[in-house]
Structures are given as C-alpha cells and as structure tokens.
Amino acid sequence: MTLSITDLTVARGGLPVLEGVSFDVPPGVALILRGPNGIGKTTLLRTVAGLQPPMKGHVTGGEDQIAYAAHADGIKPTLTVAENLRFWASVFGQDGIERAIDGFNLGALRDRPAGALSAGQKRRLGLARMLVTGRPIWIMDEPTVSLDTDHVRQFAQIVQDHLDQGGSALIATHIDLGLEGKVLNVGPFKAAPPPIDDFDGGFL
Numbered sequence: 001m002t003l004s005i006t007d008l009t010v011a012r013g014g015l016p017v018l019e020g021v022s023f024d025v026p027p028g029v030a031l032i033l034r035g036p037n038g039i040g041k042t043t044l045l046r047t048v049a050g051l052q053p054p055m056k057g058h059v060t061g062g063e064d065q066i067a068y069a070a071h072a073d074g075i076k077p078t079l080t081v082a083e084n085l086r087f088w089a090s091v092f093g094q095d096g097i098e099r100a101i102d103g104f105n106l107g108a109l110r111d112r113p114a115g116a117l118s119a120g121q122k123r124r125l126g127l128a129r130m131l132v133t134g135r136p137i138w139i140m141d142e143p144t145v146s147l148d149t150d151h152v153r154q155f156a157q158i159v160q161d162h163l164d165q166g167g168s169a170l171i172a173t174h175i176d177l178g179l180e181g182k183v184l185n186v187g188p189f190k191a192a193p194p195p196i197d198d199f200d201g202g203f204l
C-alpha cells in the first residue's frame with residue numbers, strides 16, 4: 001500500500017516546524033529525507049508514524065503497516081539480544097528472529113544482555129527489530145548513527161532487499177546509503193513564524 005502524506009503541518013512544542021508537506025511512498029520505493037539540523041525531520045517522521053498528531057493535513061496508507069526506528073534505540077537492557085528480538089516479534093504477532101540475527105551479524109551476541117553491547121551493536125539490534133515486525137513500511141530516523149562502514153553497507157542491502165520484496169522506506173539520513181531512492185529536501189517546507197497576536201501597546 002502507498003503511504004500518502006497530504007498537505008501536512010507538523011509541530012514541536014506546540015509550534016509548527018514544517019508545513020505544506022506532501023509526498024507518496026509507494027511499495028518498492030525508499031524516500032530519503034534531507035535537511036539541516038533542527039528543520040523538523042524527526043518531527044515529520046514521528047507524525048507520519050502516528051506517534052503525534054498532525055497540526056493539519058493527512059497521512060493515509062500507514063494504518064498497522066508502519067515499523068518505526070527512532071533515534072533512541074529503545075531496547076531492553078536486561079534482556080539478551082535474542083530475547084529483545086523475540087519480545088519485539090511477539091508484540092507484532094510474529095515469530096522467527098533468525099533472519100534478523102543473521103542480517104545484522106548478531107549471532108555471536110545473541111545471548112548477551114543488550115545493556116552490555118557497544119553503541120554500534122545496540123544500533124544493529126535496534127535496526128534488526130524492523131525485520132521481526134513483518135511490517136511493510138519502515139520509517140527510520142538517522143539509522144546509521146554509530147554503524148561502521150561495513151555495517152552501513154549491510155544495512156543498505158537489507159533495506160534494498162526489503163524494497164525488492166515490495167516493502168517501502170522513509171528514512172531521515174545525512175549520509176548517502178547508495179539506495180536507488182528518491183530524495184526530498186524538507187528545507188523549503190520550513191514553517192513561517194507564527195503571527196504575533198499579543199501586541200504590547202506599552203512599548204509605544
């Protein structure tokens with residue numbers, strides 16, 4: 001199913017950060033979001049993933065279809081790598097974690113508590129969760145932070161395989177993943193500052 005974003009305005013702290021954003025992400029396609037720090041990419045992704053409401057506009061096609069990987073790894077430190085993946089799979093009504101373990105080179109770490117992983121290893125575990133959700137639309141926020149170059153390449157291949165199998169992806173990243181995706185620079189959608197409506201005549 002195509003994820004469709006129509007005339008979306010997204011807000012942080014009650015203030016609009018991006019407005020008038022429209023795009024489609026059809027099956028088989030990766031859309032890469034770019035833009036300077038603080039422009040609102042995370043806010044847009046969170047809104048599209050349904051974690052916060054839009055100020056205006058619509059998101060369609062994402063109902064029960066989206067798996068979201070945020071900045072924060074969000075893994076459970078006292079559970080092992082395998083237990084984390086099994087837990088996550090069960091949340092999504094799935095079983096089978098071996099593809100995720102193999103895909104992200106986690107075999108040697110499967111019985112280690114997640115809290116005892118390095119930053120890059122935690123990131124791989126966080127991303128491996130996408131594979132156990134069974135969800136077709138992957139939304140990822142800076143997924144390659146802490147990954148070494150080999151694992152960035154491996155991650156890009158996993159995303160490409162996902163696209164080849166009819167999945168789709170919406171990814172905010174500052175690096176070139178080498179994916180055959182489209183790029184959307186969100187800079188031009190920066191929201192205008194809100195109008196001043198509490199004019200203070202005392203300054204005249």
Ligand SMILES: Nc1ncnc2c1ncn2[C@@H]1O[C@H](COP(=O)(O)OP(=O)(O)OP(=O)(O)O)[C@@H](O)[C@H]1O
Nearest residue numbers: 012013014017035036037038039040041042043044
């Ligand atoms: N908790 C918060 N409350 C209010 N404003 C916030 C909060 N967190 C972030 N912001 C502001 O919201 C705006 C959008 O932030 P957001 O994290 O969406 O940007 P980003 O494009 O993802 O940035 P980066 O590339 O640095 O990750 C920024 O101006 C930021 O300062």
